[in-house]
Amino acid sequence: MVRNSREEWKTRAEVFDAFTERVLIKLSSQKHFDGLSSIVSPGKEAVVFAAAKGEEFVAVKIYKLETAKFSKMYDYIRVDPRYQRVQNRKRQVIFKWAEREYNNLLLMREAGISVPMPITHRDNIIVMEFIGHDQLASPLLAHNAPENPEDFAEETFRQLEVITKAGFVHGDLSEFNIINHDERPVFIDFSHMAPLKAPNSDFLLERDVKNVCRYFSKIGIDKDPETVLKELS
Ligand SMILES: Nc1ncnc2c1ncn2[C@@H]1O[C@H](COP(=O)(O)OP(=O)(O)O)[C@@H](O)[C@H]1O
Ligand SMILES: [Mg+2]
Incomplete structure (x- = not known):
């Protein structure tokens, strides 16, 4: 876990634009979590956070709006028969990418695969069950x-x-x-x-x-x- 370091600030600066802040506020006002706690994974395209929800934690995966490799995402998603109508516009591709991940998690949950339970998604953010103990994510x-x-x-x-x-x-x-x-x-x-x-x-x-x-x-x-x-x- 990266905490209180220069990297953490860099990661936060890359992911927290005004749009994403607003989405986080909406999700938190809908009681999906109280607030973000720590960075679990500072990925290139997405950052995963542990977020407190009462005594428990949920995982919040935020796709970066700016550094996302959206044209690669577009190439992958447009050949999925479920998403053929996605247009090659950056935000739309990123939002659909997050939506597809959420829907895929739901499908896998229904099929009985062991996956984090999806909780909700909105725009570039997915909220799901946290796989770990308290705030500590289980290892890969x-x-x-x-x-x-x-x-x-x-x-x-x-x-x-x-x-x-x-x-x-x-x-x-x-x-x-x-x-x-x-x-x-x-x-x-x-x-x-x-x-x-x-x-x-x-x-x-x-x-x-x-x-x-x-x-x-x-x-x-x-x-x-x-x-x-x-x-x-
Ligand atoms: N639901 C979860 N609970 C705990 N840790 C998670 C969860 N989802 C992702 N992680 C952690 O965050 C990392 C990045 O998540 P992942 O979905 O693989 O995104 P990406 O590889 O696109 O950055 C994972 O390798 C894992 O360590
Ligand atoms: Mg990964």
């Missing part, structure tokens, strides 16, 4: 290998199968978008998730499977990506 799989790699891998591949069976591909899956929450995988960062009928879904699925297999082979679980792909299709 990349930073905290499982104690029992076999069980963790089995559960991860099982969830991958459920996502595919539901007709979707995560699209940005790797050890950097799986949280190791008390030794169980929680999938996050669903902004890339697209239906399998999207024209780029084969490419995305192959990339996801290869990333996950590469990670698990590093911790001693050998799975052949081709076999996994065959099992999924």
